[in-house]
Amino acid sequence: MAQDLASKKQHTGQIKGVLAAALTPMDGNLNIDHEAFAGHCRRLLDAGCHGLGIFGTTGEANSFTADERIAALETLVGSGISGKSLLPGTGSCALPEAVHLSRVALELDVPGVLVLPPFYYKGVSDDGLFRFFAELIERIADPRLRVYLYHFPRMTGVGFSLSLIGRLLEAYPGVIVGTKDSAGDWDRISTLCREFPDLEVFAGTERYLLDTLRHGGTGCISATVNVTSQLARQVHDAHEAGRNDEAEALQEHLTSLRSAIEEYPTIPALKNLTGRFTGEDVWQNIRPPLTRLGDEQADELLSRMRDLGLRQDYS
Amino acid sequence: MAQDLASKKQHTGQIKGVLAAALTPMDGNLNIDHEAFAGHCRRLLDAGCHGLGIFGTTGEANSFTADERIAALETLVGSGISGKSLLPGTGSCALPEAVHLSRVALELDVPGVLVLPPFYYKGVSDDGLFRFFAELIERIADPRLRVYLYHFPRMTGVGFSLSLIGRLLEAYPGVIVGTKDSAGDWDRISTLCREFPDLEVFAGTERYLLDTLRHGGTGCISATVNVTSQLARQVHDAHEAGRNDEAEALQEHLTSLRSAIEEYPTIPALKNLTGRFTGEDVWQNIRPPLTRLGDEQADELLSRMRDLGLRQDYS
Numbered sequence: 001m002a003q004d005l006a007s008k009k010q011h012t013g014q015i016k017g018v019l020a021a022a023l024t025p026m027d028g029n030l031n032i033d034h035e036a037f038a039g040h041c042r043r044l045l046d047a048g049c050h051g052l053g054i055f056g057t058t059g060e061a062n063s064f065t066a067d068e069r070i071a072a073l074e075t076l077v078g079s080g081i082s083g084k085s086l087l088p089g090t091g092s093c094a095l096p097e098a099v100h101l102s103r104v105a106l107e108l109d110v111p112g113v114l115v116l117p118p119f120y121y122k123g124v125s126d127d128g129l130f131r132f133f134a135e136l137i138e139r140i141a142d143p144r145l146r147v148y149l150y151h152f153p154r155m156t157g158v159g160f161s162l163s164l165i166g167r168l169l170e171a172y173p174g175v176i177v178g179t180k181d182s183a184g185d186w187d188r189i190s191t192l193c194r195e196f197p198d199l200e201v202f203a204g205t206e207r208y209l210l211d212t213l214r215h216g217g218t219g220c221i222s223a224t225v226n227v228t229s230q231l232a233r234q235v236h237d238a239h240e241a242g243r244n245d246e247a248e249a250l251q252e253h254l255t256s257l258r259s260a261i262e263e264y265p266t267i268p269a270l271k272n273l274t275g276r277f278t279g280e281d282v283w284q285n286i287r288p289p290l291t292r293l294g295d296e297q298a299d300e301l302l303s304r305m306r307d308l309g310l311r312q313d314y315s
Numbered sequence: 316m317a318q319d320l321a322s323k324k325q326h327t328g329q330i331k332g333v334l335a336a337a338l339t340p341m342d343g344n345l346n347i348d349h350e351a352f353a354g355h356c357r358r359l360l361d362a363g364c365h366g367l368g369i370f371g372t373t374g375e376a377n378s379f380t381a382d383e384r385i386a387a388l389e390t391l392v393g394s395g396i397s398g399k400s401l402l403p404g405t406g407s408c409a410l411p412e413a414v415h416l417s418r419v420a421l422e423l424d425v426p427g428v429l430v431l432p433p434f435y436y437k438g439v440s441d442d443g444l445f446r447f448f449a450e451l452i453e454r455i456a457d458p459r460l461r462v463y464l465y466h467f468p469r470m471t472g473v474g475f476s477l478s479l480i481g482r483l484l485e486a487y488p489g490v491i492v493g494t495k496d497s498a499g500d501w502d503r504i505s506t507l508c509r510e511f512p513d514l515e516v517f518a519g520t521e522r523y524l525l526d527t528l529r530h531g532g533t534g535c536i537s538a539t540v541n542v543t544s545q546l547a548r549q550v551h552d553a554h555e556a557g558r559n560d561e562a563e564a565l566q567e568h569l570t571s572l573r574s575a576i577e578e579y580p581t582i583p584a585l586k587n588l589t590g591r592f593t594g595e596d597v598w599q600n601i602r603p604p605l606t607r608l609g610d611e612q613a614d615e616l617l618s619r620m621r622d623l624g625l626r627q628d629y630s
Contacts, residue, residue, distance in 0.1 A: 062409065063435070068409075094377065094378055096379075119435065120470060128606045129604050288410065288447035289444050291442050
């Protein structure tokens with residue numbers, strides 16, 4: 001049945017497959033290092049990513065001001081990374097800021113924007129969230145707008161219920177086009193694929209990459225793909241080519257890497273690994289309230305990655 | 316013993332007593348109505364508030380951009396409300412934004428700033444939060460800075476542990492000066508009063524106003540004081556004058572009003588009541604994800620307030 005769903009699914013979105021939720025490198029003053037950012041994005045695309053989710057949770061989006069995010073996005077595209085390969089996070093608790101960030105992104109020709117719900121107030125109603133997205137869409141008022149709903153309730157404390165997603169799809173067909181689901185719950189992802197055939201469903205972890213593709217989903221947008229992009233792409237391609245056994249074996253390898261990284265604080269762990277692989281100092285830096293990985297943990301993680309056969313894409 | 320604590324306590328902060336966490340009125344396009352805001356702040360001060368917490372949770376701070384908050388703060392002071400009576404919220408998930416907001420506030424002569432922890436990431440360490448506040452203080456680098464720690468874990472999902480507060484007080488004496496505690500937990504407030512004699516402790520609800528004052532705390536900063544300011548001030552003054560029985564009776568009345576309002580969504584309820592009392596249309600408007608109170612609930616609330624003898628300060 002999963003295979004049936006996958007074969008029937010028409011992917012109308014302009015971006016699909018394996019997306020890294022790109023890390024944001026910063027200098028010693030904790031300002032974004034634009035050159036290192038472009039370099040990292042280029043490496044990820046070269047290593048097989050179909051696209052990049054930038055300024056998501058992994059990209060420390062909410063630790064930057066809107067102006068910092070805009071400057072980095074514009075510089076990135078100016079450096080030659082195509083806007084078409086980027087799915088930037090443009091959410092904000094403040095509606096006008098989400099509008100502004102989204103408009104800037106659209107001018108850079110992005111295939112869509114990944115939007116968090118406003119996440120300060122807790123216990124808000126679906127009506128209130130619906131109204132936020134309705135206002136967002138109507139204020140942006142741009143036919144190019146494609147919104148991906150960013151569901152990460154463990155961070156936001158505010159989630160998209162299935163009925164809210166249905167209501168938004170009905171009210172804004174062709175504008176609400178997809179979701180990144182970071183709830184870490186396979187049942188929810190498979191339900192989304194089944195219940196909303198018009199929704200582009202990205203799993204928030206490459207742990208579910210193959211399962212998501214098999215159920216007609218669109219791919220994954222994942223933090224750990226910052227270091228596993230080559231392998232994740234191989235899973236995708238083996239599935240695409242119908243080499244099912246190979247896809248499963250590759251997915252098992254990918255999942256083992258993901259599981260090991262998940263035992264550490266994710267963003268510090270990924271920044272550390274990227275620093276080890278590239279030799280760049282910028283990966284030591286992280287904005288508070290996040291903290292860098294301790295040396296001992298970092299050594300242990302790297303050694304586990306090597307034991308698990310992680311290929312260092314950037315060496 | 317509580318009375319002993321209260322009499323020994325030296326309040327070094329420049330603001331104390333009854334503070335309303337002021338609501339923010341907005342026009343039909345959901346932009347801040349500066350004139351109505353100044354009018355509301357003036358009414359609250361005239362009704363007995365010693366000061367105002369502006370752009371806190373009740374003021375929908377995080378639903379506004381930094382520029383909107385700054386324009387409103389500057390216009391408010393320009394309209395004749397003294398900066399000395401304001402304790403503005405200047406927190407942000409983005410460190411440079413919290414720095415910028417705080418600097419602007421200091422130029423307006425505020426007695427302090429009320430700072431949320433960065434609230435996007437959950438499960439962050441005390442080290443990470445310490446580092447955020449250390450960076451904030453060191454980047455602002457202004458001897459006038461007085462920081463009040465805004466503890467509201469039900470909204471932020473991130474709290475100030477007692478050991479973190481102790482560490483901050485030790486590292487930045489005279490800069491970290493107080494806290495607004497909105498955890499709704501009397502035990503925590505009394506512990507703060509006892510364990511940190513140098514900390515100005517504001518209860519986040521006037522329910523604990525008298526108890527807080529009796530334990531040497533500084534007062535309250537509360538949403539519901541938008542409609543109960545006169546009565547809250549009477550509690551304060553009766554306590555101050557040593558009229559203990561009267562203070563207790565007034566506190567009981569105040570608590571009954573607070574308890575009734577708490578049965579409704581707080582901010583929509585307070586905006587509605589303020590609209591009823593002032594006759595101003597602006598109080599109908601609220602930024603998503605919050606939603607206005609339904610007519611039926613609003614009628615019921617008003618009738619309960621009248622039954623409970625709420626004096627309409629603004630009629």
